[in-house]
Amino acid sequence: MKLQTIFIPVAVLVAIAWRNPYFIGVLRPTALPEAFYSDGDWKTHCTVIKSPADGVPKFEYCEDAIFWDQLSVAGELTNRLIIISCDPGRKSWNTVMGPLREPEPHGGLWLYQPASVNSESEPSPILFEGYPKGHDFHPLGLDITHSRDGSPSDLFVVNHARARSYIEQFVLDPAEPTVAKWVRTVASTYLVAPNGIALTSPTSFYVSNDHLMTRRLPKPLGSILPMMETLLSLPTTWISHITLDESTHSKAEPAFTIDHSFAALGLSFANGIALSPNGRTLAIASSSMMQVHLYDRNPTTNALAFAHTVHVPFAPDNLSYDDEGTLFAAGHPHFPSVIAIAKGQAGAVAPSWVVSISPRVAVHSEATVNLKEYDTRAPVSASAKVPAVLSHVVETTFQSNGTMFGTSTTGLRDSTTGVQYVVGLYDQGMLICKP
Numbered sequence: 557m558k559l560q561t562i563f564i565p566v567a568v569l570v571a572i573a574w575r576n577p578y579f580i581g582v583l584r585p586t587a588l589p590e591a592f593y594s595d596g597d598w599k600t601h602c603t604v605i606k607s608p609a610d611g612v613p614k615f616e617y618c619e620d621a622i623f624w625d626q627l628s629v630a631g632e633l634t635n636r637l638i639i640i641s642c643d644p645g646r647k648s649w650n651t652v653m654g655p656l657r658e659p660e661p662h663g664g665l666w667l668y669q670p671a672s673v674n675s676e677s678e679p680s681p682i683l684f685e686g687y688p689k690g691h692d693f694h695p696l697g698l699d700i701t702h703s704r705d706g707s708p709s710d711l712f713v714v715n716h717a718r719a720r721s722y723i724e725q726f727v728l729d730p731a732e733p734t735v736a737k738w739v740r741t742v743a744s745t746y747l748v749a750p751n752g753i754a755l756t757s758p759t760s761f762y763v764s765n766d767h768l769m770t771r772r773l774p775k776p777l778g779s780i781l782p783m784m785e786t787l788l789s790l791p792t793t794w795i796s797h798i799t800l801d802e803s804t805h806s807k808a809e810p811a812f813t814i815d816h817s818f819a820a821l822g823l824s825f826a827n828g829i830a831l832s833p834n835g836r837t838l839a840i841a842s843s844s845m846m847q848v849h850l851y852d853r854n855p856t857t858n859a860l861a862f863a864h865t866v867h868v869p870f871a872p873d874n875l876s877y878d879d880e881g882t883l884f885a886a887g888h889p890h891f892p893s894v895i896a897i898a899k900g901q902a903g904a905v906a907p908s909w910v911v912s913i914s915p916r917v918a919v920h921s922e923a924t925v926n927l928k929e930y931d932t933r934a935p936v937s938a939s940a941k942v943p944a945v946l947s948h949v950v951e952t953t954f955q956s957n958g959t960m961f962g963t964s965t966t967g968l969r970d971s972t973t974g975v976q977y978v979v980g981l982y983d984q985g986m987l988i989c990k991p
């Protein structure tokens with residue numbers, strides 16, 4: 557055996573361990589259960605809703621899911637729908653993990669109306685109106701404004717198109733919820749590898765950039781540099797805040813200006829982001845560091861100030877807040893199996909893990925908090941992978957070795973019903989667990 561066949565992997569492992577000592581936890585397989593749900597027996601409490609067998613397009617390979625809330629004039633929640641971004645072509649077009657083989661067919665958006673407690677409804681594809689011909693659509697993160705008193709909502713979706721990545725803006729009217737009217741494509745040199753979006757107003761948002769070096773770089777750099785950036789957890793990614801300003805333009809010329817500012821720099825693989833219900837905290841998933849960073853947000857200036865870091869037992873993908881301000885993180889507990897699926901290995905599955913993250917009720921000192929033993933109900937405790945922190949409590953809400961539901965990317969909880977929804981990057985449909 558040549559020396560470099562041993563030396564190179566060892567050098568890479570040493571470098572990884574130096575950046576993130578827990579990374580080994582997502583490189584090694586873990587014996588997760590077929591499934592675990594924190595609020596009941598998964599066999600009777602969880603179901604996966606799928607598109608009809610012959611349905612086209614297919615409801616699969618979904619990355620993101622968000623609530624679309626409809627409020628009364630008084631601001632009370634009257635209806636809560638779910639919008640899901642899916643891309644059945646992900647195995648031939650994935651700008652984050654590769655490959656970049658074929659950007660056809662396009663991905664799409666879906667609308668799901670939670671039915672009554674006992675029956676499940678089917679998701680409906682959202683049709684686009686006015687979408688430019690020949691403009692690819694490969695959705696990733698998305699966010700939407702509430703609808704108040706039946707008013708239309710503004711929807712923003714990250715789009716990993718053929719030549720580069722954009723953000724698409726649509727309008728969605730509750731009167732016709734399965735038709736998204738295309739408004740415009742937002743392009744900017746700052747959108748290098750946009751991933752998650754969190755709206756701060758109907759015309760402004762935070763957006764994460766997950767890599768500085770992307771798969772779009774010329775060969776062979778495109779397959780080497782992004783992987784090195786991920787594995788070495790290089791702090792080369794960031795969060796932008798973007799405001800679309802139409803005021804400087806006349807009605808006759810419906811152009812807009814982009815005001816950009818860097819909201820957070822020096823992050824490693826910044827992935828999903830979520831804004832707390834009170835607008836005062838922005839949570840950012842750092843996939844390669846297996847951490848979630850919490851930033852205090854100034855609601856007037858949108859400036860962020862670092863506040864806390866919480867460890868999670870997987871490479872976190874996306875984040876969401878429920879109405880009560882509990883944060884949910886979903887992600888990948890075994891990185892090599894996600895790569896195996898991305899590479900198209902037949903029969904490959906990858907596990908799922910979702911945790912809730914909530915502030916500790918009282919401020920404790922290290923002496924009174926058991927940082928080693930926590931998350932005690934899950935078959936595989938988060939404590940087997942990462943230490944606890946003083947500021948927040950981490951608890952498993954869903955776990956699967958990939959057989960029941962795999963490649964979790966987003967976990968949502970509806971506080972009004974307690975129902976949890978999980979979508980999977982390379983799985984079919986959407987998992988629904990009811991307490």
Ligand SMILES: *[C@@H]1O[C@H](CO)[C@@H](O)[C@H](O)[C@H]1NC(C)=O
Pocket residue numbers: 588589590905957958959
């Ligand atoms: C998941 O666990 C179940 C039950 O133990 C087992 O039958 C299945 O083969 C496991 N799947 C994987 C991918 O390990």
Ligand SMILES: *[C@@H]1O[C@H](CO)[C@@H](O)[C@H](O)[C@H]1NC(C)=O
Pocket residue numbers: 619620621622696697698699751752753754755827828829830873874875876877966
């Ligand atoms: C993650 O979810 C939030 C809402 O919970 C959404 O705004 C964001 O775009 C999502 N990001 C990704 C990468 O899916």
